[in-house]
Amino acid sequence: MNVDRVQVESLVPLAIYFLLVLGVVGVMLAIPRFVAQRRRSQARDEPFESGILSVGDTHLHLGVHFWPIAIFFVIFDLEAIFIFAWAVAVREVGWPGYLEMLVFVSVLLAALVYLWKLGALDWRTRRQQLQDSLLSERG
């Protein structure tokens, strides 16, 4: 057996397991089709909003402040990939690699500090900020 070649055969158990998982999930979804009760009532087909009649649709621009999180995540995840590659070969690349990584992580931390200082990592609403500043003034 040549270890340097891709061994598809070693994946067979994983494939069987995956198919079994799909089967279990499929059965779980299928059972209620046969045994479940059916009901009809007036408000059955309305969105549940704690008993208040739903107004408008869900196309609201309600979470713009979530958007930077997604960007930060993508970029930090990419940086994490470089760290993964370093972590597994840390002994082989030795101190030069360590120094390189130190610079890399410093850049990462500098970016984090910069965002922190800008207030990009502050997800409080304006009211919460106001409350907090009032509280700190009072001591």
Place this chain on the structure above:
Amino acid sequence: MLLTLFYTAAAVAVISTALVVTQLNAVHALLYLILSLIASAVVFYLMGAYFAALLEVIVYAGAVMVLFLFVVMLLNLGQRTIEQEQAWLQPGSWRGPAVLAGVLLTELLWVLATGSAAETGHVVSSKEVGIRLFGPYVLAVELASMLLLAGLVGAYHLARRGGRLR
């Protein structure tokens, strides 16, 4: 066995990518795009690039696509977006690009048919990747960190100016 799996995964990738283009609903299109990325991860795996395959799933399917989905959810306009998509998918607007892409495709097929087959199935270990990255390509890593820094700062400022952040 290996070749069958390879071509199946490649076919899934191509078909799901075509479906990305033709879907009217943005979220459905993204689901096909995720499927396409996972299929190309399988292709990477079968070529022996295990590390690249898993990174493809972690970074593209698990991070970049979430960002896309996020944007779609934040800016979703429902029926109006679908109508707009429908208008864009009129034959008039995609005929030109399709012909040009067809030219590229024939060129690619010709190169593939005449060129020598690349070696596949050679396993690249993760250690090898790390040693290369932090050995000969150390400068590239450093540049990548700078690029990501610029991306981070730029994206935040653009987002803050574009949208009302709080």
Place this chain on the structure above:
Amino acid sequence: MSVGSPLNIGLILGAVIATAAVLIWVERRLLAVWQDRLGPNRLGPLGLLQVAADMIKILSKEDWVPPFADKGVFVFAPTVIMVTMLTAFAVVPIAPDVGIIDFNFGLLYFLALSSLSVYSAVLAGYASNNKYSLYGALRASAQTLSYEVFMGLSVMGVVMLAGTFDLRVIVEAQQNLWYIVPQCLGFAVFFIAALAESHRTPFDLPEAEHELVAGFHTEYSGIKFGMFFVGEYIGITLSSAMMVTLFFGGWHGPLLPPVVWFVLKTAVFIMLFILIRGSLPRPRYDQLMAFGWKVMLPLALVNLMLTGALVLMVGSDA
């Protein structure tokens, strides 16, 4: 019996699903004990048949898909969490000859699948076409994304010590010294990240009932709700199993057979998850996010650099 034998595959899948089902009862009983109540104790010995009763009830509930929902995606969303969480179990090394696959990128495989599981909440929120669901989904994904970054970083200390992503090799390397000793910081970060990924108190803001009804699964009922529920328990079991594997020596232990040690250690961590739910209050959303980015991320990076220096210093001596 060897890794990947048909018997192994069947038994592991059965055991994981049974664990998730029994955990519903375990959690209610334990929470009750810690709150000076009795909990479900009527059906069968110790109330254990409650599990069966719950199952019958949830299966016989109407399989309702809201007419205003995006139907295909609505059904697809709960299957995502079940499939990703169950599939991730394939790489968990339960004992030297118990497991589904011996994969030399096991840890990355785990991280990849847990990064895919975020789609479950996002798609559920989108497909429900309900404002609470949408907001819950946004919160869930923002939280999961934030904590996922340093979940990956926190386990890299272990990778450095073992020099591989192979979970079996990592366990074998802990024969003499469990990685919790050199990696206590890494473990703390990983534990908090795992807690956040499971969307449980104190990190259950995506489904905070006092403000968002039930978050991303507001419109879900019957078995589809049950799948989110069971998926969460499978996630807890998976996280506990990973903690045992990465930091607490996996199957190593005196006297008892390896499988028993693994199960016992995993059970301890599952109970820790429940104890934390029973004892901690829920923070405010911005506090939760700020904690992740301002405390945990720098901590994970510091741990990384310290471990790197340690590994290199010890390595050059030898």
